[in-house]
Each structure stands twice: as C-alpha cells, then as structure tokens.
Amino acid sequence: MLVNGQVVEKSLETKAKYLKRSKDLIERAYKEATQKGLEFKKITENTVIYHDILNQAFIGMSLLNTAVWFKRFWGKELRPPTVRQYRSSLKYFTERENLNNKVDDAYKKRIFEVLDSIEAGDKKLLPHKTSSAKQKHLKEDKLSLIVNELKNNKSKWNKMTIVWLYSAILTGLRPCEWRKTTYDAKNDCLHVSNAKVTNQRSHGEFRTIYLTHLDEKSKKNILAHISITKHHVDNGIVEEYYRGCSALLRKISSGLFPKAKRHITLYSARHQYSANLKASGLKSNEIAALMGHATDETAMETYGKKQYGSKGLQPDKISLEEVSKVKVKYKQFVFNVNPNNTPTKGKTRSSKK
Numbered sequence: 001m002l003v004n005g006q007v008v009e010k011s012l013e014t015k016a017k018y019l020k021r022s023k024d025l026i027e028r029a030y031k032e033a034t035q036k037g038l039e040f041k042k043i044t045e046n047t048v049i050y051h052d053i054l055n056q057a058f059i060g061m062s063l064l065n066t067a068v069w070f071k072r073f074w075g076k077e078l079r080p081p082t083v084r085q086y087r088s089s090l091k092y093f094t095e096r097e098n099l100n101n102k103v104d105d106a107y108k109k110r111i112f113e114v115l116d117s118i119e120a121g122d123k124k125l126l127p128h129k130t131s132s133a134k135q136k137h138l139k140e141d142k143l144s145l146i147v148n149e150l151k152n153n154k155s156k157w158n159k160m161t162i163v164w165l166y167s168a169i170l171t172g173l174r175p176c177e178w179r180k181t182t183y184d185a186k187n188d189c190l191h192v193s194n195a196k197v198t199n200q201r202s203h204g205e206f207r208t209i210y211l212t213h214l215d216e217k218s219k220k221n222i223l224a225h226i227s228i229t230k231h232h233v234d235n236g237i238v239e240e241y242y243r244g245c246s247a248l249l250r251k252i253s254s255g256l257f258p259k260a261k262r263h264i265t266l267y268s269a270r271h272q273y274s275a276n277l278k279a280s281g282l283k284s285n286e287i288a289a290l291m292g293h294a295t296d297e298t299a300m301e302t303y304g305k306k307q308y309g310s311k312g313l314q315p316d317k318i319s320l321e322e323v324s325k326v327k328v329k330y331k332q333f334v335f336n337v338n339p340n341n342t343p344t345k346g347k348t349r350s351s352k353k
Contacts, residue, residue: 025089043065067111091115157245164245169272170222183226190226194292201298207319210317212317270303274299290315
C-alpha cells in the first residue's frame with residue numbers, strides 16, 4: 001500500500017485480524033441470506049469456496065454479493081469505525097484473492113466501489129457499543145484515586161499500570177504503539193511507528209513526540225515504560241503485559257466507580273492527552289499530527305473534549321513537516337445570533353463578511 005509515496009506493508013498481526021474478520025463477515029452474510037429463504041435463493045445457491053488463514057475451506061456468497069449485503073443490511077446499523085474496519089478487512093481479503101488469481105482486476109474494482117459507497121449510521125441514534133462504552137477522558141481527580149488503589153494492590157502489574165497511564169497521558173500513544181517506540185536522546189523526542197498507517201488513517205509511517213516541555217520525573221516515567229515494554233516484546237509476552245495491565249485497571253476503576261456508564265481503559269489516557277491539547281489551544285491539524293491521524297476530523301470529533309482537558313500540557317515543539325501532511329477537514333460549529341436574536345448554527349471556518 002502506498003502512503004506518502006512509500007510502500008508500507010501491513011503487519012502480520014493486522015493481516016491475521018483482517019483475514020479472521022473477513023471470514024466471519026463472509027459466513028455471516030451467507031447465513032443471513034440463507035435464513036431469508038426464497039427471496040435470496042439465487043445468490044445463496046451460487047456459492048464460493050474460500051480458504052482462511054489456516055488454509056481451511058469455508059463457504060460463502062461471492063465477494064461482490066457479500067459487499068452488497070454489507071451495504072444493504074449492515075451499514076446504517078454500524079458506527080463509522082466499525083464500517084471502516086469491515087471495509088478494510090474485506091478489501092484486504094479481495095486483494096488476497098486477486099493476487100491468487102481468484103478475482104480479476106475488473107471484479108476487484110467493482111467490489112471496492114461497493115465497499116467505498118457504504119455509509120455508516122448516525123452515531124447519535126445508535127446504541128452504545130463496546131468502544132463507545134469506554135471513558136473518553138481521565139482527569140486528575142479520578143487518576144489520583146486509581147493510582148492510590150494501584151499502589152495498594154498486590155498484583156504484579158500494579159506499578160507497571162501506573163507507569164503506563166502517566167506515560168500515555170503525557171504522549172497520547174495508543175497501547176500497541178509502545179512496542180516500536182524509541183527515544184532519541186539527542187533531540188529529546190520519541191519516534192513513534194503509527195498504528196493506522198496501513199489503513200491510510202495516519203499522516204505517515206512515523207510521528208515525532210518532543211519531550212522538551214516535560215520535567216525529568218515525567219521523562220523518566222516515559223523511558224521506564226519504553227524499557228518495560230521492550231522487555232516484554234523481547235520475551236514474547238507483550239500481549240500478557242497488555243492484558244494484565246488492562247484487566248487490573250478495569251477491576252480497580254469498576255470498584256471505585258461502580259455506577260459509571262463508561263469504564264476507564266488504558267486508551268482513556270490517550271483521550272485525555274487529546275483533551276489537554278485542545279484545552280491548551282493547539283490547532284486541529286497540530287493535534288492530528290501529534291495523535292498520528294490522517295485528517296484533523298478524527299481527534300476533534302471522536303477524542304477527548306476540550307472541557308475535560310488541562311491547560312499548559314502541550315509540547316513546545318511540533319514537527320511542521322508532519323503537520324503539513326494532515327488533511328484539514330474539520331469544520332467547527334458555533335452558535336451565532338441573527339438580527340432577530342434567534343440562535344442559528346454557523347460554520348466559523350467558512351464564514352465570510
């Protein structure tokens with residue numbers, strides 16, 4: 001896949017996830033169509049034999065019919081992130097079939113056209129899913145309570161979870177991004193391998209997070225987390241490390257806030273980083289560059305809100321090259337007052353005198 005003119009290969013982990021999800025989607029569409037009976041008899045009779053990641057055969061409708069089924073019956077019932085995941089998985093599966101000469105270029109193009117035309121539902125009208133049930137901020141008051149509980153906990157993950165939380169709030173890294181992150185002592189910055197680059201959801205393969213604005217204690221915490229993560233990666237137990245810290249945090253936060261509708265996760269710290277950047281007055285494209293996003297819409301519309309942020313926590317250096325790669329799409333809405341004093345919505349970015 002080309003990203004900023006360079007070929008970026010999907011990781012083995014991403015490929016495995018795409019193949020598994022594709023298999024589930026193909027089988028699900030076929031099952032649903034079969035259950036509807038005579039109405040879809042023709043497409044369910046015209047089946048195709050596919051092979052999963054273990055080269056085990058499974059049956060489904062054609063990839064084109066699967067894509068059409070996705071568009072007709074699932075799209076409007078799903079949130080945008082889920083639609084993107086499904087689309088990316090089916091595209092990858094189609095590309096794989098194309099490389100194996102099971103799907104020609106023209107047929108592949110038709111499948112992609114259908115997948116690209118799928119629209120997600122209105123997230124305001126859809127019920128909460130797992131991802132939307134996660135807390136999108138982690139303010140200092142709750143963080144202090146959680147840290148105190150972790151200090152008194154006897155789990156082997158307690159101190160590492162504390163280090164992880166503080167590091168993520170200070171840098172905004174996704175949990176999986178710590179595995180390949182390195183520290184550049186000369187320039188006092190982190191070099192981060194962006195997680196979403198193969199999905200074209202990042203401005204580039206890497207991003208830079210400067211630490212020049214942080215005190216030594218904060219830097220020491222971040223470097224400790226990088227070292228701890230590297231140890232678990234080198235010993236092949238990084239997933240155990242993630243699951244251990246994640247489960248302990250869930251247990252602690254659920255005990256502290258039993259009535260909370262949204263639960264606190266390691267990802268909540270990334271949301272807090274975004275909220276802090278907004279509260280500190282950074283521009284939308286600057287925030288996107290620091291978060292590793294392709295456009296400024298993602299962080300501004302789906303990540304921690306300004307009202308939950310703290311001022312003065314923004315980096316004093318940002319890579320201008322990375323900021324320039326961000327696509328500016330975000331339109332901020334504010335209430336303007338018309339001559340009749342009736343509140344009306346208006347776009348501040350595009351307003352003209």
